[in-house]
């Protein structure tokens with residue numbers, strides 16, 4: 001197993017499923033030792049189950065998300081069972097012992113997170129920045145059209161998710177994978193300054209905070225979170241964020257009223273930040 005990321009909440013490993021030819025992603029949520037053990041097990045279990053259920057539902061609805069291969073929401077019972085000497089009194093031990101966490105095994109999506117792809121693009125453009133600024137340059141226009149296309153695909157992916165009745169809860173460009181684009185950063189994959197590949201399907205990941213909702217408000221907040229994340233992660237590309245919203249608008253019938261609601265959500269956000 002190869003450790004891919006180790007966030008505050010989850011560890012992500014690349015591994016295989018059934019045969020070495022089938023790569024899989026293992027997402028482990030270790031227990032939090034500072035939390036009360038019973039509460040911790042309940043929260044961890046809730047989150048992992050919610051995540052797996054959302055993903056399974058989205059796969060059924062034909063939304064682009066990794067397929068779920070397996071899930072275990074109560075590693076604690078195994079741990080305390082082991083501590084108890086295996087078998088005897090296992091039940092009582094499992095009730096009281098601290099959990100070890102939970103995991104989800106899912107389909108591995110070969111590709112690159114959109115955050116990295118956009119950063120590459122920003123670097124590439126910064127190099128030949130003059131061309132892009134003078135919009136008369138055919139070269140600059142062609143590049144801009146490519147990034148616009150990617151942003152519209154991002155919007156369409158979020159629209160498909162919302163159409164299926166799920167809001168993500170943590171939309172950032174790190175939770176979107178561009179399928180098929182070079183995985184390795186640096187020397188191996190993309191060379192600094194090289195024209196980045198912006199083709200490929202946008203796949204949504206990380207449903208740890210997702211929930212079922214068809215409310216305009218929840219959907220609009222989802223878009224607002226993405227908009228804010230976008231502004232702070234990709235300031236150079238922020239002026240093009242409207243393309244994400246255009247892609248979203250075109251993706252399902254209810255999108256228009258969600259975009260109207262987004263204006264209210266932005267207004268509230270501004271008032272809040274004014275109050276500090």
Ligand SMILES: Nc1ncnc2c1ncn2[C@@H]1O[C@H](COP(=O)(O)OP(=O)(O)OP(=O)(O)O)[C@@H](O)[C@H]1O
Pocket residue numbers: 004005006007008009010011012025027066106107108109110113170174175177205206207208209
């Ligand atoms: N199915 C997958 N295929 C390929 N890479 C993945 C997959 N799932 C996750 N990754 C990679 O691992 C990283 C972390 O995964 P994820 O976003 O699910 O975890 P997290 O942000 O730590 O979790 P959370 O926010 O729920 O605590 C992703 O940004 C991505 O690079």
Ligand SMILES: [Mg+2]
Pocket residue numbers: 174175206
């Ligand atoms: Mg994430």
